[in-house]
Amino acid sequence: MAVQAEPVLVAGLIEVCRATIAENADHLCALDRAIGDGDHGTNMRRGCEAVSAEGESLSSLPFPDAVEKIGLTLVMNVGGAAGPLYGTLLIEIGRELRKSEEKADFSLVLKQAIDAVAKRGRSHAGDKTLLDVLYPVHAALAKRSPLGDVARKAERSADRTAAMKAMRGRAAYLGDRSIGHVDPGASSCALLTTAICRYLGERRPQ
Numbered sequence: 001m002a003v004q005a006e007p008v009l010v011a012g013l014i015e016v017c018r019a020t021i022a023e024n025a026d027h028l029c030a031l032d033r034a035i036g037d038g039d040h041g042t043n044m045r046r047g048c049e050a051v052s053a054e055g056e057s058l059s060s061l062p063f064p065d066a067v068e069k070i071g072l073t074l075v076m077n078v079g080g081a082a083g084p085l086y087g088t089l090l091i092e093i094g095r096e097l098r099k100s101e102e103k104a105d106f107s108l109v110l111k112q113a114i115d116a117v118a119k120r121g122r123s124h125a126g127d128k129t130l131l132d133v134l135y136p137v138h139a140a141l142a143k144r145s146p147l148g149d150v151a152r153k154a155e156r157s158a159d160r161t162a163a164m165k166a167m168r169g170r171a172a173y174l175g176d177r178s179i180g181h182v183d184p185g186a187s188s189c190a191l192l193t194t195a196i197c198r199y200l201g202e203r204r205p206q
Contacts, residue, residue: 009063009200009203010055010058010059010061010063010066011055011056011058011059012199012203013196013199014048014051014052014055014058014059014070015052015055016195016196016198016199017048017051017192017195017196018048018049018051018052019195020191020192020194020195021041021044021045021048021188021191021192022045022048022049024041024187024188024191025041025042025044025045026041027041027187028040028041028044028184028187028188028191029041029042029184031181031182031183031184031187032184034181035166035170035171035174035177035178035181035183035184036080036169036170036171036184037080037170039079039080040080040082040184040185040188041184041188043078043079043080043082043083044078044082044188046077046078046079047073047074047077047078047082047083047086050073050074050076050077051070051073051074051077054069054073058070062098063097064093064094064095064097064098065094065098066094067090067093067094067097068090068091068093068094068095068098069094070090070094071086071087071088071089071090071091071092071093071094072087072091073087074086074087074090075087075088075091081121081169081185082130082185082188084120084121085117085120085121085129085130085185086130088113088116088117088120089113089114089116089117089134090113092112092113092116092117093109093110093113096109096112096113097109106141107138107141107142110134110137110138110141111138111142114131114134114135114138117130117131117134118131121168122168123167123168126164126167127164127166127167127168128161128164128165128166128167128168128171128178128183128186129168129169129183129185129186130183130185130186130188130189132157132158132160132161132164132183132186133154133157133158133186133189133190133193134189136153136154136156136157137150137153137154137157137193139153140153147197147198147200147201148197148201150193150197151193151194151197151198154189154190154193154194154197155190155194157186157190158182158183158186158187158189158190159182161182161183161186162179162180162181162182163179163180164178164179164183165178165179166178166183171183
């Protein structure tokens with residue numbers, strides 16, 4: 001899947017992500033109250049609103065620069081672990097896209113960025129984090145799966161975190177009591193992935 005760096009996409013992507021998190025913020029907080037601080041939805045909404053506030057300037061940038069700056073904005077505005085993790089993902093994507101000059105396979109770019117997130121969070125697949133969505137999403141993209149299938153993979157992967165024992169973050173202190181609850185970070189990641197896939201799918205020529 002080759003990257004098509006279209007700066008005009010930035011404003012639309014920012015808005016669909018902002019709207020999705022705003023609509024689901026209470027749900028994400030409810031998930032987080034079960035195994036964490038209960039503020040994941042609030043934190044994510046604050047970060048998305050901060051990005052939206054810079055939407056005009058971001059949409060004027062080359063796509064890699066916009067993605068990196070969005071990542072930096074999230075680091076500065078999203079509390080807890082989510083800010084550094086989402087920020088790292090986008091910062092690395094932006095930097096890799098810039099180096100590739102639009103010639104890279106996006107699945108390879110994404111894999112490098114996900115590995116950077118894993119290193120930043122000192123976590124792995126199966127630890128009950130957003131990585132449990134990101135890695136399956138990467139696998140689907142690497143197989144050139146349709147966007148609808150990528151979105152469904154993200155949603156199913158988030159649901160599967162309910163059966164996992166948390167190994168990182170505040171939820172890890174609960175031990176076996178974390179089992180039975182969907183990870184809020186995995187859920188927000190799936191929601192954002194689904195929103196992005198839907199938006200990109202709607203833009204494709206029929």
